[in-house]
Amino acid sequence: MSQTETLILDGNAVADGIKAQLFARIAGLAEKGITPCLATILVGDDPSSATYVRMKGNACRKLGMTSIRVDLPADTTTEELVAAIRELNADKSVHGILLQHPVPHGIDERAAFEAIAIEKDVDGVTMLGFAQNAFGFADYPSCTPAAVMAILDYYQLPVQGRHAVVIGRSPILGKPVSAMLLNADATVTTCHSRTTDLPAIVKLADIVVAAVGKPNFVQGDWIKPGAVVLDAGYNPGNVGDVDYEACLANAAAITPVPAGVGPVTIATLLKHTVDAAEKFGTYRKE
Template structure:
């Protein structure tokens, strides 16, 4: 590892976020409000079940409520939306998270759109996406927000930098591109149909890997001194970048695990607490 390489420790960033939240949760409890995140898991995907447990455990450690709803793999779109509608109308629930992915028979976009904007703490609705595009989202998508939180924590500049985002999903690649653009970066978005991918990545001062393929971003694709943020998590604790190879080239890099992931969860908790505060102070 080059001496200059800064390891962007997401656990440290997340701990700072949660330390700030502890006092806010205590203040809400004094008013009789316990911030509550409802998580919906459809089916029996083991990775999704693990993610839901991690989010629930993080809530518990902060004194928040975690309401877990587990629906069968045969659940229909209509049945799922009915559950979401019930949570929308429950004043004791402040945030709703539908764990991605859902079984193939479900219209995931329709289910996301059923989440009330005031409880869309994961930033998955089209309205939330549009607000994010204009820099006005109260609850931007959590992983993109986590990436910017890491850059801010380590005081890594975005303005004027060329950011290359590999991936264009509506809850990661696209929103992080917009958030970087709003911070005055020049942004190139790459995807499965991009030609000359390696050369484009090599132009990036900031490289965001959000493609969902293990060790996909190669070391020779990364220019000397680039900042590499790995938003991927694949089986075996492997991210979307070839970590050792990119480590040798980057000026700063997130590890996997203990990189973007912990900050994503902390951001979700932050949004849920903010939604609870809004119910108290802006009823």
């Protein structure tokens, strides 16, 4: 396939497809007096994190969902954050809870994630949510990994038997996306900062997922001709982990940044919140 034929994977189109299926469901919930509600928690004043949280809130409102914002100062303690999360767990009007990552260094992020009730863990950040996802039966797999899978699915790009190389091993991105690709029958290689000869490993891949958090890290000559490249990076200035122009030349298909994985992540978060609201409606009636 020559570079002129490279398929640009349009995250906005995938996100619109997901959102299109939510309108009727949100209307159905409204008839029961339920408005799906996502609570976002932002600790500190990192401008990128503030932007992401604002985008998620706006996306909720556009679909007729509600969004609660909990903003906490940078010097919040782990105990204070856990208490705020427990309050949201107990609030029957809240269906999903998103704690914006990363939190300031003084906070035990794992303890905070674990405080989220599993039925409201719409970003799959708890250990139980992670394990359910790794075993293939999560209600709410982490949104960015799920977005990667949704893009592959939307464009009907084959995964079974393909060699997927994931660059990154974080608990909320590299590890769960590796697990999801494995459960979709890819052969999965997980790489990281200690990987020897990363370019040679990436060159083996039919599917490359960049989840490393370094701007323009993945080079064009690492990409096997015909590979599918998914850029899950989000770096300051809306820059991905992939050197897009250079990788475009070799890839059969590639996500841009912005308008690639990002909007699908947000649409997935909305979908999970609607899922949770529908479950809540079900168990509330009992």
